[in-house]
Amino acid sequence: EAESIVTALLGYTSQKVDASLSKKLNAHEFKQEEGMRVIHQYNCQGCHVVERLWTPTADDDPAREEHEKSKYALEGRILKYYAEDESLGPPVIYGEGKKVFTNWAYHFLTAPYPLRTRLKVRMPTFHLSVDELDKIVTGWGNQGENVQFPFSLPQKANLTPQQKATAQTLFNRLQCLNCHSLSEKASPADNEGSRGLAPSFAWTARRLRKDWIIEWLKDPQKLQPGTRMPGFWPDGNSPAPDILGGNSQAQIELLAEYLISLGQGAAEKTPAE
Numbered sequence: 554e555a556e557s558i559v560t561a562l563l564g565y566t567s568q569k570v571d572a573s574l575s576k577k578l579n580a581h582e583f584k585q586e587e588g589m590r591v592i593h594q595y596n597c598q599g600c601h602v603v604e605r606l607w608t609p610t611a612d613d614d615p616a617r618e619e620h621e622k623s624k625y626a627l628e629g630r631i632l633k634y635y636a637e638d639e640s641l642g643p644p645v646i647y648g649e650g651k652k653v654f655t656n657w658a659y660h661f662l663t664a665p666y667p668l669r670t671r672l673k674v675r676m677p678t679f680h681l682s683v684d685e686l687d688k689i690v691t692g693w694g695n696q697g698e699n700v701q702f703p704f705s706l707p708q709k710a711n712l713t714p715q716q717k718a719t720a721q722t723l724f725n726r727l728q729c730l731n732c733h734s735l736s737e738k739a740s741p742a743d744n745e746g747s748r749g750l751a752p753s754f755a756w757t758a759r760r761l762r763k764d765w766i767i768e769w770l771k772d773p774q775k776l777q778p779g780t781r782m783p784g785f786w787p788d789g790n791s792p793a794p795d796i797l798g799g800n801s802q803a804q805i806e807l808l809a810e811y812l813i814s815l816g817q818g819a820a821e822k823t824p825a826e
Contacts, residue, residue, distance in 0.1 A: 581695040588692015591685050598628035600643040600674075609778070631674070640750065640781040642674055648776070650693035657760045658690045668756060670734070671749030708758060710814035720811035723796050723804060727785055729754075735815060750781060758816040766809040 578586060589603075597603055606627040610617050625633040635642035649658065663686065665676035681689070712720065732751035734740070757766070768775075773782040785792045791799040797807065 584695040585692045587688045591688045595679055600629065600631045602629040602645040602647055604628060605647040639779050641672060645777050648696065650696035652762065652765045653760050654762060655690050655694045658693060659686055662686055662689065668752040669750060708763060708813055710810045710817055712810055712814055716807060719796060720807050723793055723808055724811060726793055732781065754812055754815040756816055758813045763809055763813060766812060767805055770805045770808060
């Protein structure tokens, strides 16, 4: 606390950083910065991990214990109440631009609705202005090297009957419905076991980008450390050697296409419809 006060006091100065020493933002970085300013204005970092400012250290690091204490100080502060299982709290939104469609994000921020029906924590409605909404989703869409902006049409799966049957066999083998559901609304079945603790597949087609789904299936922990989602293809090894010749990449791509097909019927509707 003393160090924080001293740091703050040292910052109270009229000295300005010379323009030549300031970081020059390119067009994409400028859009990201605009979006992040709105996100911080509404204190989204109070519930969510928005920048992944904290990273774990090695178990044998002498400063590990002190470092662990700062985990919830930077962002995602509400997650300390879900320390035993952070997946029960607000989701990580770091890298959201690569994950979700811009048009889905826009509609969701306008009127948030439950994606994981079993969670008790809920996203509030901030009544953001059109300008604020534009800055957030444009900022997300300009993240990284692969710019995911502007708005895009809902994706459509293209599976032959044989591919669909193969995908369904793999889907059942992995027991995806133990945690996920196929419904847009909560049902009594969502209270059984782990069902309802993961997002419903009903939103997949309109919400998640196929490229992101593929990377997620390959290694969930890499994209979101601590997630409940298991890695079914560790080190590229297939959990179903009898399907598609045990080709892990082919299985992942087929399953991604199948997950998109599950919510395809409602993909062109907004939640209000």
